[in-house]
Amino acid sequence: MKCFPKEVYIERRQKLKKLMGKGILLFMGNEESSMNFKDNWYPFRQDSTFLYFFGLNQSGLTAIINIAEDRDIIFGDDISTEDSVWFGAHATLNELSASVGVSSTLPKAAVADALKGVPLDQLHFLPPYRPENLLKLSEWLAISPAAVSKQVSDSFIRSVVSLRSIKTKREIEEITRAVDLSVKMHQVLMREARAGMYEYELLGMVLKEATAGGGSVSFPPIITTQGQILHNHVYSLKLADGGMLLGDFGAESDMHYAGDITRTIPVGKVFSTQQREIYQMVLDAYQVAVQALKPGVFFKDVHLLACRTLAERLKSIGLMKGDLDEAVAQGAHALFFQCGLGHMMGMDVHDMEDLGEPYVGYTDSLKKSTQFGLRSLRLGKELEAGYVLTIEPGLYFIPQLMDQWEAAGLHQDFIDYKKVAQFRDFGGIRVEDAYQITTAGAEILGVPLEITIPEVEGVRS
Amino acid sequence: MKCFPKEVYIERRQKLKKLMGKGILLFMGNEESSMNFKDNWYPFRQDSTFLYFFGLNQSGLTAIINIAEDRDIIFGDDISTEDSVWFGAHATLNELSASVGVSSTLPKAAVADALKGVPLDQLHFLPPYRPENLLKLSEWLAISPAAVSKQVSDSFIRSVVSLRSIKTKREIEEITRAVDLSVKMHQVLMREARAGMYEYELLGMVLKEATAGGGSVSFPPIITTQGQILHNHVYSLKLADGGMLLGDFGAESDMHYAGDITRTIPVGKVFSTQQREIYQMVLDAYQVAVQALKPGVFFKDVHLLACRTLAERLKSIGLMKGDLDEAVAQGAHALFFQCGLGHMMGMDVHDMEDLGEPYVGYTDSLKKSTQFGLRSLRLGKELEAGYVLTIEPGLYFIPQLMDQWEAAGLHQDFIDYKKVAQFRDFGGIRVEDAYQITTAGAEILGVPLEITIPEVEGVRS
Numbered sequence: 001m002k003c004f005p006k007e008v009y010i011e012r013r014q015k016l017k018k019l020m021g022k023g024i025l026l027f028m029g030n031e032e033s034s035m036n037f038k039d040n041w042y043p044f045r046q047d048s049t050f051l052y053f054f055g056l057n058q059s060g061l062t063a064i065i066n067i068a069e070d071r072d073i074i075f076g077d078d079i080s081t082e083d084s085v086w087f088g089a090h091a092t093l094n095e096l097s098a099s100v101g102v103s104s105t106l107p108k109a110a111v112a113d114a115l116k117g118v119p120l121d122q123l124h125f126l127p128p129y130r131p132e133n134l135l136k137l138s139e140w141l142a143i144s145p146a147a148v149s150k151q152v153s154d155s156f157i158r159s160v161v162s163l164r165s166i167k168t169k170r171e172i173e174e175i176t177r178a179v180d181l182s183v184k185m186h187q188v189l190m191r192e193a194r195a196g197m198y199e200y201e202l203l204g205m206v207l208k209e210a211t212a213g214g215g216s217v218s219f220p221p222i223i224t225t226q227g228q229i230l231h232n233h234v235y236s237l238k239l240a241d242g243g244m245l246l247g248d249f250g251a252e253s254d255m256h257y258a259g260d261i262t263r264t265i266p267v268g269k270v271f272s273t274q275q276r277e278i279y280q281m282v283l284d285a286y287q288v289a290v291q292a293l294k295p296g297v298f299f300k301d302v303h304l305l306a307c308r309t310l311a312e313r314l315k316s317i318g319l320m321k322g323d324l325d326e327a328v329a330q331g332a333h334a335l336f337f338q339c340g341l342g343h344m345m346g347m348d349v350h351d352m353e354d355l356g357e358p359y360v361g362y363t364d365s366l367k368k369s370t371q372f373g374l375r376s377l378r379l380g381k382e383l384e385a386g387y388v389l390t391i392e393p394g395l396y397f398i399p400q401l402m403d404q405w406e407a408a409g410l411h412q413d414f415i416d417y418k419k420v421a422q423f424r425d426f427g428g429i430r431v432e433d434a435y436q437i438t439t440a441g442a443e444i445l446g447v448p449l450e451i452t453i454p455e456v457e458g459v460r461s
Numbered sequence: 462m463k464c465f466p467k468e469v470y471i472e473r474r475q476k477l478k479k480l481m482g483k484g485i486l487l488f489m490g491n492e493e494s495s496m497n498f499k500d501n502w503y504p505f506r507q508d509s510t511f512l513y514f515f516g517l518n519q520s521g522l523t524a525i526i527n528i529a530e531d532r533d534i535i536f537g538d539d540i541s542t543e544d545s546v547w548f549g550a551h552a553t554l555n556e557l558s559a560s561v562g563v564s565s566t567l568p569k570a571a572v573a574d575a576l577k578g579v580p581l582d583q584l585h586f587l588p589p590y591r592p593e594n595l596l597k598l599s600e601w602l603a604i605s606p607a608a609v610s611k612q613v614s615d616s617f618i619r620s621v622v623s624l625r626s627i628k629t630k631r632e633i634e635e636i637t638r639a640v641d642l643s644v645k646m647h648q649v650l651m652r653e654a655r656a657g658m659y660e661y662e663l664l665g666m667v668l669k670e671a672t673a674g675g676g677s678v679s680f681p682p683i684i685t686t687q688g689q690i691l692h693n694h695v696y697s698l699k700l701a702d703g704g705m706l707l708g709d710f711g712a713e714s715d716m717h718y719a720g721d722i723t724r725t726i727p728v729g730k731v732f733s734t735q736q737r738e739i740y741q742m743v744l745d746a747y748q749v750a751v752q753a754l755k756p757g758v759f760f761k762d763v764h765l766l767a768c769r770t771l772a773e774r775l776k777s778i779g780l781m782k783g784d785l786d787e788a789v790a791q792g793a794h795a796l797f798f799q800c801g802l803g804h805m806m807g808m809d810v811h812d813m814e815d816l817g818e819p820y821v822g823y824t825d826s827l828k829k830s831t832q833f834g835l836r837s838l839r840l841g842k843e844l845e846a847g848y849v850l851t852i853e854p855g856l857y858f859i860p861q862l863m864d865q866w867e868a869a870g871l872h873q874d875f876i877d878y879k880k881v882a883q884f885r886d887f888g889g890i891r892v893e894d895a896y897q898i899t900t901a902g903a904e905i906l907g908v909p910l911e912i913t914i915p916e917v918e919g920v921r922s
Contacts, residue, residue: 037590040814045497048497198675207669208668211662
């Protein structure tokens with residue numbers, strides 16, 4: 001099992017104790033997840049917060065920090081002698097725990113006892129996103145599953161978010177490894193994609209590259225000739241000359257840090273004139289956004305800057321019109337750019353999404369907008385040095401949305417629906433890379449992947 | 462979505478209704494499974510029984526068969542107009558349901574109402590193996606999660622097992638497709654494995670082959686230089702000349718039928734003398750077992766026949782000794798062959814394992830043995846034409862087990878522990894293929910993969 005040196009985990013737990021001040025902190029490790037019968041498992045994924053504070057990538061673990069007693073305990077069961085016949089020899093829980101600086105261990109069954117009698121207002125746990133952990137909490141706390149979510153600890157979430165948001169040098173190195181592997185995965189796609197292939201064949205190549213590099217994927221890959229379908233996890237279509245292929249995927253490293261990159265390439269050797277035009281608009285928005293990154297800037301403003309850039313470019317070819325300040329303020333550009341400019345990235349590809357966007361991407365004074373477009377922006381708050389985030393502008397021509405908006409008469413002052421209709425079958429383009437916020441501004445993570453039109457066409461030819 | 466013609470599903474449901482006679486049958490489709498936050502999903506896997514009777518490979522569905530009213534209903538929600546922006550246009554639930562011969566559909570939220578007032582003894586459901594389905598049942602039936610398992614329907618399980626156990630011609634074709642893809646995955650491994658490579662690199666190649674062939678894997682692949690660790694899902698070791706590589710994996714086809722094949726190959730071009738000797742013993746047991754397959758034979762007896770063959774061969778080189786009838790009856794051979802000879806295979810790689818071995822592999826009159834070795838045999842009962850099963854004998858030299866048995870003085874009349882010690886670092890060998898039971902005997906499924914020593918060495922050289 002690959003971990004950081006134990007001092008890293010000890011320090012993280014010390015910082016957390018200081019932030020929380022008091023209470024019993026409960027960390028739910030993940031269990032194995034069943035596919036079609038109990039013992040047929042998906043690849044194991046440990047909970048990221050558990051990994052962050054306790055480092056052990058093994059199913060069936062729980063941990064407790066008792067702040068008053070300054071005691072960290074890991075609960076779990078050693079593999080039985082009988083099981084070692086089937087699974088091989090394993091390090092004991094004591095050995096594993098020692099490797100992350102924890103000297104107290106107890107069997108799994110002791111968690112219920114350890115929590116018995118702890119008043120609910122002194123017990124802190126994070127929102128469960130897996131039903132088995134919800135069931136465990138319900139049993140341990142002797143409350144109904146529906147009542148569990150009301151007991152989630154606001155202060156625990158805030159403390160964990162404040163620590164995990166700022167990436168250390170060591171973490172930046174690990175994210176960079178994940179990004180570099182993601183780059184390799186993309187290079188395979190950029191080199192190999194040809195007319196006549198099926199999307200699933202390319203998925204196979206990408207999965208191979210991640211696995212053969214010692215990692216896996218940080219989220220289900222998007223590999224699609226239908227780039228305008230934003231969350232497309234179907235891989236059944238055939239690549240055709242004249243079309244484009246959008247690949248949005250990344251590796252998860254063996255230390256469980258994520259990469260996340262998007263490129264859109266021509267299926268043939270070069271982009272068409274229209275594709276080139278739209279691609280350059282997206283790239284302009286990307287570059288404007290990257291230039292604007294620095295501590296103290298609100299990411300919501302960077303997002304709006306990118307939107308404004310896209311709106312200007314769309315106006316230059318007649319798809320948008322009128323006062324662009326007003327258009328962007330009213331969200332008219334969201335006909336073409338329906339989603340957010342980026343998100344935090346770390347151990348999770350949408351880092352800490354399980355803890356909640358109001359904490360991770362927004363603050364008590366900056367709440368998420370409800371406007372179409374902005375309401376899909378996962379990150380809005382002021383940037384700090386040490387944040388890692390993605391920049392991923394795009395332009396998407398979605399026939400259903402065009403029809404809805406036009407029928408509803410939306411934003412007629414800003415959108416020329418007749419001209420837009422000419423792009424009905426265009427598809428969608430997105431580019432995406434990950435950046436770290438530094439004291440001076442921002443730096444791209446990993447070996448930069450081909451992104452300009454000449455660079456992309458250079459790989460394709 | 463790929464389905465059989467609707468008549469297939471209508472006929473299956475008719476047969477089920479006839480077997481059950483009366484009652485309300487509840488079919489729990491699967492939900493998406495979260496990895497590290499709610500919306501980051503593992504690849505979706507529908508419940509196999511749901512697929513068998515209702516064919517729809519989509520999350521969030523439930524179905525009910527009301528036998529008295531002869532009414533089949535599928536519950537689910539159509540994608541919203543807003544969601545179609547993100548996920549693209551989708552067929553409606555009505556359209557999907559019509560494609561599997563179901564004309565009644567209702568929204569997801571209507572399940573609770575449909576079950577309200579149904580006495581528990583008239584409501585039939587299968588054992589839930591996913592916690593989210595356990596939670597739903599608990600809510601719908603207004604009983605605690607712990608109480609749900611007591612309400613599982615014995616007659617429903619028996620009826621489903623009796624139908625799914627006998628594979629139709631159409632199903633055999635689908636399993637054959639899965640096996641053929643599994644063969645291709647193995648051929649890649651057999652061709653490409655070389656000293657100096659890591660196990661995970663080969664895992665990458667195997668995953669690529671499954672995916673690029675339009676399928677996925679039917680269970681987490683075993684690709685290991687440590688073949689004696691029976692359930693090994695670690696891929697971190699380097700292949701070294703002189704060693705062996707055991708690959709146990711298979712494809713799941715796009716129609717969700719499984720393949721499952723094992724081969725053990727030399728890392729170099731040829732087996733060593735000792736490896737060749739042990740390999741041939743395993744192959745002999747395989748061939749003896751295959752010859753014995755026919756309707757009316759108890760699979761437990763085929764297993765014991767294979768064990769007897771292994772024991773004879775082990776005696777010939779001095780690892781076993783004494784009266785072999787007695788040795789096999791007492792389970793002494795299980796020092797070398799700790800697991801079962803095979804299992805049912807169909808939509809699940811261990812077919813219907815979620816429904817329980819006492820129903821799938823055994824009967825009321827033939828219960829599973831508790832003897833070490835036999836207690837890991839998943840299938841014991843009398844074979845019928847239409848069964849599909851695997852044959853997978855092996856010989857495994859497990860140091861922990863040797864030490865345990867020798868220290869406990871087990872089976873000293875049948876085992877020469879001194880000689881056995883010479884094989885302490887040997888590893889393990891297994892071969893496995895899938896067979897269908899025919900009226901005449903048995904036939905291998907799919908294109909046969911190289912298995913004899915000359916065949917395997919032919920691929921390797």
